[in-house]
Amino acid sequence: MAHGSLPRGMGSFFKECGHPQSRWPKCPHSYKIRYQSAGGRQAEESGFADKDAALERLTEVYNERKAARRSETKAERIRKYGAMRFADYTEEWKAGQRHLAAQSVKHLDSLLEHHIYPALGSRRMNSFDHKVVDAFIRTMERSGAGLATQSNAFDKVRAILLDAHRLGLFPDSPVAGVKAPQYDPARAVIPSPEQLRTIRTAGDDAFTLVVDLMSGCGLRNGEAFAVNLKNLVADDVYRIREQVVMSTGQYGPLKHRKAGEYRDVPLPVRVRESIEWYADGYGTVDGYLLRQPTDPSKPFKHYAMDNQWRRIRASGAVDIPEGMVLYGNRHFFASNCLSNNIPITDVAEWMGHKNIDVTFKIYRHLMPGSISSAAQILNAALVA
Template sequence: MARDSLVRGMGSFFKECDHPRSRWSKCPHSYKIRFRSAAGRQVEESGFATQDAAIDRLTDVYKTKKAAPRGQAKAERISTYGAMRFSEYAAEWKAGQRDLGPASVRHLDSLLEHHMLPLLGSRRMNTFDHKVVEGFIRSMERAGVGLATQANAFDKLKAILLDAYRLGLFEEHPLTGVKPPQYDPKRAVIPSPEQLRQIRTAGDDRFLLIADLMSGCGMRNGEAAAVNVRNIVADDVYRITEQVNQTTGHYARLKHRKAGEYRDVPLPARVRETIEWYADKHGTVDGYLLRHPQDASRPFPYYYLTNQWRRIKKSGEVDIPEGMVIYSYRHFFASNCLTHNIPITDVAEWMGHKNIDVTFKTYRHIMPGTISTAAAILNQHFTA
């Protein structure tokens, strides 16, 4: 879809066709315009035969908004959005979250459907205050909702209400003074180095590779599944550029990152040796080490790792701490870093957390360190 924009605040005009802008004047399709009303709502109009007609309409709208008193525009926003039910506002807010990947959208939908909308869906937006938010948290506590889920639901509600606050719906932010649910770091089960030695070799070569990548580099499951020898950018640095998306089964951008963004993580020599060993033994496809067991043209399937983990646990042949999950490999990485005085700011960046609060809620201890010294330290204390 071709599109062009005017000065900031005027909106844009475009054509919903594949013709380049240079051919718009000869293209038979009509122009459309898109702009924000005085109330802040996105509006789209169509049926403009020429570019000049589209621009004239945008200019008229822009002048009208500029001429209107700022108080009037705010009053219109409050009137429009304040009367909305939370379910309507949340749906409109969600539509604007274009940076969310499929897995993140799925998670958001689950939080809305099971926790937020049943309790808040029918509430008018202009009736939110700190007591309403505290009541929401207490309701989740009474229902026995897990602390991690409580924290996630609270964070999403916070984002939605912040959006409403910026529109002017509240004189004071509804979350002011509210104590958020606290995720209990004791729930993060971390295997000991000896337990990790046993567990990492309890499965096949694929399982060992993923265990080393997660516990040695702090990768998420999907990131480890997308491991590529071309991403070893230095002897002690690995560049994480993508993941295998759990929902789609395809390669996708990283969580909390835009397309094309990456993060560099320390690469202990022990992990680099595992990568090189696996590549020599099993080969690669376009640099990728892990592929679908039945079809080498497809990415490594998420369920394969889960199924193997279940078989290892069921066998009872290795010492697995109570409550440990595959994600505990990541916990081991964080614990190994922090107990050896690597600063939590670096750990948060390497683990790909959206902000340091996530790391701080789960882990602790802040000490200096760099990516190169971290690689050396991690290699020294990593499982043999």
């Protein structure tokens, strides 16, 4: 009895007539097959008229066995993770989010602790559906959570549940059809050019430098605190490479970016002169201009500038718009760009927004023009 060889795991075909394998095509005896069943036992079948019929049956059995193994693996995942508490599953998921910066991890932990775990932490993963997610949003609404917090918390829950969906825990996504909280950022409070001129000189020299960087280049607070002469990559270009992270007090990656990533922004002449003026007057440490006054080996602290801003506001000596915060100087940059017809796509990139929708929501009202004026402009070419 001879056997026909096939790929490992597929089984074999043979004849028991005693003829050599070379004569099987002309031999009148039927083929038999031997294979391992899904249960792991050896099985045989006979009565196949030719080799093709035997191979077709072996292929069918082999594919059924592979499908059974995949199904078994999926069933094992469902058993393992389906009974897991949401909090435990989330901790496993969080361990894989290695791309998150320290500040992002801190924000995630805060959302989990104060909003997500109290409502969902003890719930079993296999109990989630769209009604559970919708009820979670209503719980946040009743508790008085702000729309920004609701939106951020929902985004995290959605990411976690979609990860579980990819594992096969749910036949349908539990967030499908759920209406996400609609966060509409408050309108930015922006100083006028006249107000900015008095604000920038209302504090010490470090304050002036920070205001110039925020209002002239669109830097965030922490990015301005990390200003460095090495970032002057051209006469009119400043490269933002890092920031002073509030939670750690150390230099770290930019928001929404990995370590080593950067963005280039326009560098107005006045801002360049402000940087060079400060460096000439106070010197630098490895190119950094702003350091802790009592220990120049350490980065500049957020609270130092925040405290100075509060003192300036409390003095009442400077005309500051009602509700304006230090961040309003960065808003001035966006306003200046948009009011001078610079495309919002460029502004979004320079400001480091993760999504241009953020730029639209905050600054759409600053963009010049209207439907009426657009109609007039378009009509001019149509009637020419």
